[in-house]
Amino acid sequence: MKRFFRLCLYAAPYWFQSLLGVVLLAAVGLLEALRLLILGPILRTVLDPSVKSESIPLFPKLPAPYQFDLMKIVPSHFHNAWNVVAFALIGSTVLKGISDYFGTYMVNYAGYGMITDLRNHLYETIMKSSASFFSKHATGTILSTLINDVERVQTAVSAVLGEFLQQAFTFLFTIAAVIALGGRLSWVLLLFVPVVITSARKIGRSVRVRTRTGQDRVAEIQNILHETITGNRIVKAFSTELWEILRFKKAARRLFRANLHSVRIQSISSPLMDVIGSIAIALLLLVGRNEIKAGRMDMGTFVVFIIALFKLYDPVRKFAFFYNSFQQAMGASVSIFNFLDVEDDVREKSFAHTLKAFHDKIAFENVSFAYSTDEGECEILHQINLEVRRGEMLALVGPSGAGKSTLVNLIPRFYDVSSGRIVIDGHDVRSLTLDSLRKQIAQVTQETILFNDTVHNNIAYGQPDKPRDEVEQAARHALAHDFILRMPQGYDTIIGEKGFRLSGGEKQRIAIARAILKNAPILILDEATSALDTESESLVQIALSNLMQGRTVVVIAHRLSTVRRATRTVVLEDGRITAIGSHDELLKTSPTYQRLYELQFVGGVEGFLPEAVTPMEAAT
Numbered sequence: 001m002k003r004f005f006r007l008c009l010y011a012a013p014y015w016f017q018s019l020l021g022v023v024l025l026a027a028v029g030l031l032e033a034l035r036l037l038i039l040g041p042i043l044r045t046v047l048d049p050s051v052k053s054e055s056i057p058l059f060p061k062l063p064a065p066y067q068f069d070l071m072k073i074v075p076s077h078f079h080n081a082w083n084v085v086a087f088a089l090i091g092s093t094v095l096k097g098i099s100d101y102f103g104t105y106m107v108n109y110a111g112y113g114m115i116t117d118l119r120n121h122l123y124e125t126i127m128k129s130s131a132s133f134f135s136k137h138a139t140g141t142i143l144s145t146l147i148n149d150v151e152r153v154q155t156a157v158s159a160v161l162g163e164f165l166q167q168a169f170t171f172l173f174t175i176a177a178v179i180a181l182g183g184r185l186s187w188v189l190l191l192f193v194p195v196v197i198t199s200a201r202k203i204g205r206s207v208r209v210r211t212r213t214g215q216d217r218v219a220e221i222q223n224i225l226h227e228t229i230t231g232n233r234i235v236k237a238f239s240t241e242l243w244e245i246l247r248f249k250k251a252a253r254r255l256f257r258a259n260l261h262s263v264r265i266q267s268i269s270s271p272l273m274d275v276i277g278s279i280a281i282a283l284l285l286l287v288g289r290n291e292i293k294a295g296r297m298d299m300g301t302f303v304v305f306i307i308a309l310f311k312l313y314d315p316v317r318k319f320a321f322f323y324n325s326f327q328q329a330m331g332a333s334v335s336i337f338n339f340l341d342v343e344d345d346v347r348e349k350s351f352a353h354t355l356k357a358f359h360d361k362i363a364f365e366n367v368s369f370a371y372s373t374d375e376g377e378c379e380i381l382h383q384i385n386l387e388v389r390r391g392e393m394l395a396l397v398g399p400s401g402a403g404k405s406t407l408v409n410l411i412p413r414f415y416d417v418s419s420g421r422i423v424i425d426g427h428d429v430r431s432l433t434l435d436s437l438r439k440q441i442a443q444v445t446q447e448t449i450l451f452n453d454t455v456h457n458n459i460a461y462g463q464p465d466k467p468r469d470e471v472e473q474a475a476r477h478a479l480a481h482d483f484i485l486r487m488p489q490g491y492d493t494i495i496g497e498k499g500f501r502l503s504g505g506e507k508q509r510i511a512i513a514r515a516i517l518k519n520a521p522i523l524i525l526d527e528a529t530s531a532l533d534t535e536s537e538s539l540v541q542i543a544l545s546n547l548m549q550g551r552t553v554v555v556i557a558h559r560l561s562t563v564r565r566a567t568r569t570v571v572l573e574d575g576r577i578t579a580i581g582s583h584d585e586l587l588k589t590s591p592t593y594q595r596l597y598e599l600q601f602v603g604g605v606e607g608f609l610p611e612a613v614t615p616m617e618a619a620t
């Protein structure tokens, strides 16, 4: 119920359309019932030429003021039974059609409008989530919620809601008509109310549970799709197509079962209503016969009464479907609200400080850090104390898994420290606006992230207003200009999803051009060249030196040349700093550094061994 009201909040801005829609659809229900009632006069007056009537009541059984004489609402020069009935019939149908059209439109307008807002809000929340959100939730699951779950709610609040309102009003007005026509007879109906309600509720509850399972299955399929389509090169390289197809088929089979199960539950409701309905009518026929025999009711009224009853039965049958649909929407909204409610660890303080241009130093003060995962927390960094002064180039070395990437990711606040603090120019990073903090930092990582857009837009990412010549200048410094010009449309070439059409070194140089254009004072390099072959690496190295010029650099190094150029080098082992110093000092003082030096830096051709082979793994 709480979820329902929460959804309603999204409808609040559309109150006018909703209200208008409801009123119009109420009119539809009223006119529908009226059309039904006109059948009475047709049977009683129009089709019986012996009757010369001065009044055409719709409810002959009620006291005179409530009989609703058609003669009185139709202009007086029409007074002839056929004219009157025809006028009422056509008039009410046309009016009903108009109300139906606009009412449905208005309700859908409100429904689609609120869903659009809900989807936007969800996307906004997800986009603003911290890195840990994305490492906790699989891409496929996020996509499935944004697409499928929102879609379910959308169906419920647009098309189904419109239809529901129309049927509900038709139902109400028809009930009124039935009672007015049937008098005593109509009490029989009440006997069926509890039966209908309990069976609908029972069915609805299991539908909700089933829907949730079904949606999880869809998310599962979406996850497999996402992994295997984006990772199709690995799939090919390992010839695991068959295995992946099998995995997909298994997931599809599970979805198939979940779907069938909910169909089983849903489709029981309609036959159930059928049976209940026919029992009711059979009973009524029995009672009705006695009423007519006793002269308490004429045949015409009774026929209209029975027809009205049949009409009632249609909305009742559909209610099971509406109820199912709303239950599905409620089930789907669970995961939507779960995402909306994620308590994000990295949040901007209200009244956060804006960081002006970086001018002094970055300081780690007693920093410890643990990733919070579903399995609990495991501390990765312990008591880090470190200072990076402006203009310095600090190299970070250590075995893989030591926590180097984790350490540098704390600076732009991709994660927040568990204890201690990181201070930039005297401000705790948590007291700064995320935007002003991240503006000061450019990053080049091992895995370049490019968008399926033009080369120009990829370099000018986040700065769409940069003029072409500045972008080209950045590309020149990144040694990317020449190969870009060789591409079919130069800077306007679309580079394909994740830059599939570029080589590793080319991708990296575009990422460097992007960092050069960003022109941030602090630069973080996380094994920017480790994935490259020696030849493209040397180009990237030159590009990187251009990028490093005049900046404060923290570089995770795996090449001797980088370490040699660094002002200081930090050795990180198992989340602890074990030594700091220059290359020569560390060779004397740090055994780990010596090992790294022998294995990585001197291992054959300088800079030939990829970072993946580090003492940790070499030893095991």
Ligand SMILES: Nc1ncnc2c1ncn2[C@@H]1O[C@H](COP(=O)(O)OP(=O)(O)O)[C@@H](O)[C@H]1O
Residues within 6 Å of the ligand: 135, 371, 373, 380, 398, 399, 400, 401, 402, 403, 404, 405, 406, 407
């Ligand atoms: N998002 C994450 N969630 C949980 N654990 C992580 C996450 N990222 C890295 N780790 C763990 O933290 C440790 C350090 O990782 P990382 O900083 O990437 O090491 P390095 O860059 O030195 O190779 C590893 O043991 C890794 O398994």
Ligand SMILES: [Mg+2]
Residues within 6 Å of the ligand: 404, 405, 406, 526
């Ligand atoms: Mg790393």
